[in-house]
Amino acid sequence: MRDRVRDVRAVLRRTVTELWARRREPAVVQTVRSTAAATIAYVVALQLSSEPAPLTAPLTALLVVQVTLYSTLTTGIRRVNSVVVGVIIAIAFSALVGLTWWSLGLIILASLVVGRFVRVHEFVPEVAISAMLVLGVTQVTSGAWDRVLETLIGAVVGLLFNTVLVPPVWVGTAGESIEDLARRMRRLLLGMGEELTTPTPVERAAARLHEARRLDNEVADVDAALRQAEDSLRFNPRVKEGVLHRIVLRTGLDTLEICIVVLRVLARTLTDLAKERRGTDLFPKDVAVALEDLLARVADTLVSFAVLVSTHVSADADAAEDRLAGELRAARAVRDHVAELLLRTVQEDPSQWQLYGAVLADIDRILDELDLEHRGRRLMEELDRHSRERAERRPRLSAFYDRLGV
Known part of the structure; x- marks a missing residue:
């Protein structure tokens, strides 16, 4: 019996040691940060939303919080955009028709097409998903805006989480x-x-x-x-x-x-x-x-x-x-x-x-x-190319920097 207890303790100690050694890995850091952000978003949504279980807020925060701050900002903006567009399409359809098999097909088609035009990239299906969920709510207006509110809460919490607690540099x-x-x-x-x-x-x-x-x-x-x-x-x-x-x-x-x-x-x-x-x-x-x-x-x-x-x-x-x-x-x-x-x-x-x-x-x-000389030339070429591309993308900002001597 004592040997078994000793073996169990050894296994637990080894497991904890391995987890602690891997605490800085991107997958571990991302898991902890996403869990914390989703929980905070749900608590905030409970206070602000009229829905009894505002799960859209933690879902949005879970998807918005990324490994890096840059991807979090870009993902959050696109996700909020996709949900709002889907809700607007659902409200427009609900004013004309109810939920039938053909109206569902039309709203999916319209959402996917509009999603391409508003440039939400990987969140094009999210436009259709939001529209379908809102169209299926009995009280369309209140349910729609509650979903928008929960999405905004989740996105804001996710953005603030990664802005205040800046992700590590990988x-x-x-x-x-x-x-x-x-x-x-x-x-x-x-x-x-x-x-x-x-x-x-x-x-x-x-x-x-x-x-x-x-x-x-x-x-x-x-x-x-x-x-x-x-x-x-x-x-x-x-x-x-x-x-x-x-x-x-x-x-x-x-x-x-x-x-x-x-x-x-x-x-x-x-x-x-x-x-x-x-x-x-x-x-x-x-x-x-x-x-x-x-x-x-x-x-x-x-x-x-x-x-x-x-x-x-x-x-x-x-x-x-x-x-x-x-x-x-x-x-x-x-x-x-x-x-x-x-x-x-x-x-x-x-x-x-x-x-x-x-x-x-x-x-x-x-x-x-x-060769070091070859590498030096390659670095200078890449730096020059990056400067030219930045000047072409933002000519006014580059001119302002040039005047300041930056």
């Missing part, structure tokens, strides 16, 4: 996702390098190729985390340089995505080489050892690049940049040594010269993408 989460993607790429490169010093079956090389292709799914997950981080930086009073953070993270992910494409091509080249050299080593012994060292250095460079992208403190960023620059210099030195060895190999046996050259070209592309 830049750290996006940075961790980018670093995790770079580490996956590192493991793939290290695995490819370890297989160069032994005869590589075609099946094993093809498995590496499939692993490289699966990295595309990882990019999609990181992109979703990055979009969330970008939204969390908009309109957030905690952030002073939101545009710069967004551009740094976005261009960093774009660079890693290009490197993934090159990795896939490199894995394809090694697979073709394994087909050509069945039962023998892919490279001579000295070339294989040097190439393994080169792939290991490129793998470390990818991780250092991701760390630089996700670093926000200036001192840490300088250290990360120095480390990346050193690793790039070391990788290029090894690359030159590999190029000399490959040249001698091709001169002795030119049968697979095109595949040997393709391997070296793919490594050059990765190093060029990670």
Whole structure:
């Protein structure tokens, strides 16, 4: 009995520890915030609405409160707009016809069409839902305006909740996702390098190729985390340089995505080489050892690049940049040594010269993408593009800022 109690306590303690460790994850934070906002909206609606159970208010608050302040503001405005439009359509129909099968079809059709014109985006079905619910109420006028009132209460509570209690900035989460993607790429490169010093079956090389292709799914997950981080930086009073953070993270992910494409091509080249050299080593012994060292250095460079992208403190960023620059210099030195060895190999046996050259070209592309000068130019181009787009969208505001010297 005591052992069972001890086991139960251990399980509970482990569960609480895991939950506490995950308290800063977006899903956990969103769950707590949505629950609190919906409860507050229901309490407020009980005091202001004549409905005995004003569930529209907590429903609206639940849908309005998003992970970021930016998405909360945009979602709240569109949702209130969709409900009000649906109520107006229902009032107009109720003055002419009652609730029949054909009037229900007409109101759904009209609501969906009007919803497209008022630009409520994903809340187009909400226009029809509001219209149907209001049309089915016995006392249309009072029920309609009660629904509008509850919707406004829920939206206002949701907006105030995220305005007063500003959601966290998810830049750290996006940075961790980018670093995790770079580490996956590192493991793939290290695995490819370890297989160069032994005869590589075609099946094993093809498995590496499939692993490289699966990295595309990882990019999609990181992109979703990055979009969330970008939204969390908009309109957030905690952030002073939101545009710069967004551009740094976005261009960093774009660079890693290009490197993934090159990795896939490199894995394809090694697979073709394994087909050509069945039962023998892919490279001579000295070339294989040097190439393994080169792939290991490129793998470390990818991780250092991701760390630089996700670093926000200036001192840490300088250290990360120095480390990346050193690793790039070391990788290029090894690359030159590999190029000399490959040249001698091709001169002795030119049968697979095109595949040997393709391997070296793919490594050059990765190093060029990670180059600090290349990244600096890319950041400046993105900042200039963002400034031009902002000036085109808000020419008067941009002119005002220019006069102020901002």
